[in-house]
Amino acid sequence: MGGPTLRQDARVIGLVAVAHGLSHFFQIATAVLFPLIREDLGVSYAALGATIAGYYVVSGVCQTLAGFAVDRFGARRVLFGGLALCVAGALLAGLAQNYATLLAAALIGGLGNSVFHPSDFAILNARVDPRRLGYAFSWHGIAGFLGYAVAPAFGASLAAAFGWRGALLAAALLGAIVVAVLAAQRDALRAEPADSRRAGANGGFAADLRVLASVPVLMCFGYFVLVAVGFIAIQTFGVSTMIALYGVNAALASAALTAYLVGAAAGIFAGGFLAARFQRHDLVAVSGMLASAAFMLVIASTWIPAALLAPLFAATGFAGGVTNPSRDLIVRATTPPGATGKVFGFVYSGLDVGSMATPVVFGWLLDQGHASAVFYSVVAALALNIVTVLNLPGMGSARAASLAK
Numbered sequence: 001m002g003g004p005t006l007r008q009d010a011r012v013i014g015l016v017a018v019a020h021g022l023s024h025f026f027q028i029a030t031a032v033l034f035p036l037i038r039e040d041l042g043v044s045y046a047a048l049g050a051t052i053a054g055y056y057v058v059s060g061v062c063q064t065l066a067g068f069a070v071d072r073f074g075a076r077r078v079l080f081g082g083l084a085l086c087v088a089g090a091l092l093a094g095l096a097q098n099y100a101t102l103l104a105a106a107l108i109g110g111l112g113n114s115v116f117h118p119s120d121f122a123i124l125n126a127r128v129d130p131r132r133l134g135y136a137f138s139w140h141g142i143a144g145f146l147g148y149a150v151a152p153a154f155g156a157s158l159a160a161a162f163g164w165r166g167a168l169l170a171a172a173l174l175g176a177i178v179v180a181v182l183a184a185q186r187d188a189l190r191a192e193p194a195d196s197r198r199a200g201a202n203g204g205f206a207a208d209l210r211v212l213a214s215v216p217v218l219m220c221f222g223y224f225v226l227v228a229v230g231f232i233a234i235q236t237f238g239v240s241t242m243i244a245l246y247g248v249n250a251a252l253a254s255a256a257l258t259a260y261l262v263g264a265a266a267g268i269f270a271g272g273f274l275a276a277r278f279q280r281h282d283l284v285a286v287s288g289m290l291a292s293a294a295f296m297l298v299i300a301s302t303w304i305p306a307a308l309l310a311p312l313f314a315a316t317g318f319a320g321g322v323t324n325p326s327r328d329l330i331v332r333a334t335t336p337p338g339a340t341g342k343v344f345g346f347v348y349s350g351l352d353v354g355s356m357a358t359p360v361v362f363g364w365l366l367d368q369g370h371a372s373a374v375f376y377s378v379v380a381a382l383a384l385n386i387v388t389v390l391n392l393p394g395m396g397s398a399r400a401a402s403l404a405k
Helices: 006-029 031-041 045-073 075-094 099-113 116-127 130-184 204-212 215-236 238-246 250-277 281-300 306-321 324-333 340-367 371-390 397-402
Strands: none
Touching (some): 006 031, 006 099, 006 116, 006 215, 031 045, 031 250, 045 116, 045 340, 075 099, 130 324, 204 215, 215 238, 215 250, 215 340, 238 250, 250 281, 250 306, 281 371, 324 340, 340 371
16 A cells, blocks of 8 residues: 655645644743733732643643543544634633633643644654655644744734733634634544554553653653743743843844744754754754754843844754754654554653743742843753753664664
């Protein structure tokens, strides 16, 4: 039986990428409006950070469970359930008149967010030709960062005209439209549940737990925990930190954040070609993180004029984005057949675990006037991740060569 055609693969990749982009859009759609919400509701940044922490607590706890659900019930069904919850969370946030409602909206959104990585990677691995997976992972990552990039501009422009509640209601409407488009193309997202393909196999649940507890999988999990520090510091508190450090207005700080996210998307695009052609994925990851850490160190030290924030953030994002497709191929190499949903769900839950406490910490640092510590934390996390990648078992040349097969 022949493999899928390029046109079929492009359709699947495009639909999954759109879903992933929407999930990332909703992750920070509320956070980019924190300065307005803080003033209107009279709450601290630490309290707002707690809503983000709650979001990622729910997402982190449920993401591995979502991976098991994907392998049991099918990725498409789980994906659409998550999309509906994300839209519901944004709708509730837009209707919020108090902090409690805002927190409830974050918890609902976190539950929806938990499904995307196990669902997306299960669909891509099941439906896309293995020769094109490097490009598939690249476009998947690009869409996520474009979702991040759209959120600040979307929120700022609509909030200026309709207030922060109007901006969030518009975000919910946008999400509903995207879900309707995906539902019309749902046949391309069908993937047979992995558990049905391994019926009668030995091991069962105990074998699944042993896979998740293996050293390479646990180290990949730790990698994503550290990645979350950078996500929260830059994407959630980046605007507020730049305002505090450089005294710039919200428009300039938002432009720098957008430059970072667009730069990251461009880096992921370039990283897809590197992942497809260069077998030493560990070296790609380490090189990108070294460059990203160097750029962020300069930003944190405030050695540059504010006018250079946008181009330097763009370079930081590009260097980090280059690593993403290679990173996902490294994770794929640790995944045995029939466990894609579980492994990707567990490993990517590291993003949520790492995001649980850091919003409160970063919010407290800003409240206490220690804004530079927010960006220095990114540098420290990147340094630790370089050490993690260099020590991953089997990431020598022989192991890396097998990733391209």
